[in-house]
Amino acid sequence: MHRPMSFVRPLLILALATAGTACDSSTASPPKSAKTSPAASATAPAAPAPGQSFGAGVKLTETTPVATLLADPKAHVGKTVRVEGQVVDVCPKRGCWMDLAGDAPGQKVRFKVTDGEMVFPVDAKGKHAVVEGVVAVNELTLEETREYVAYQQKEYGAEKDPASVTEPMVIVRIDGTGAQLRDRK
Helix, strand or coil, X not given: CCCCHHHHHHHHHXXXXXXXXXXXXXXXXXXXXXXXXXXXXXXXXXXXXXXXXXXXXXXXXXXXXXXXXXXXXXXXXXXXXXXXXXXXXXXXXXXXXXXXXXXXXXXXEEEECCCCCCCCCHHHCCCEEEEEEEEEXXXXXXXXXXXXXXXXXXXXXXXXXXXXXXXXXXXXXXXXXXXXXXXXX
16 A cells, blocks of 8 residues: 555655664654653663753763663653763754764664754764653564665665565664764763
C-alpha cells in the first residue's frame, strides 16, 4: 500500500530529527506515537560545569549511558535523562540537534530541540556534551523505514539502498531541555 506524502511527511520529520538531516519547525513536539511525558527528577542539581550552557541547563547528576538507553529504549520512554558523549554531528541548517556518540562503535543518540529554542554551533563537533531531556521512541513500519531510507538517499546521498531494508527502524531520541558543551570530558 502506498501512503500519500501528507502521511509520510510527519514520519520523515521525526526520522530526520534522529538521523542527521535538515530541520523543520514542525518538529516542535513529537508525534503522538512517540509517547513522551516529562518525568520529574528527584536527583539534586549538579554544580555547573565549565563550558557553554544552552536552554535550562543540566540539573540531573546521574548519567544514563548511551548504551543503556539504546539497549532498552522503551524502559526510558517519557523519562528525563542526562546523557554524555562526544558530539559527532550537528544540524547544519538550524543547529537544532546534536548526535552524541556512545562508548561502542556505531552507538549514537540524537538530542533534538525545538527549532530556534537552542541553537548548537556546527563547530560543536568533537566537543563533549552533557545533555538533559525526555526520551522518545518511535517504531516505524517496514514501509515507513524504506521511505525514510529513500529520502536519505535522495536528499543526502546516503549509500543504503531502500530495497535492501528488511527490518523496520526504531528511532530513539532525547527531546532536549538543556545542554552543556565543553572542550573535553
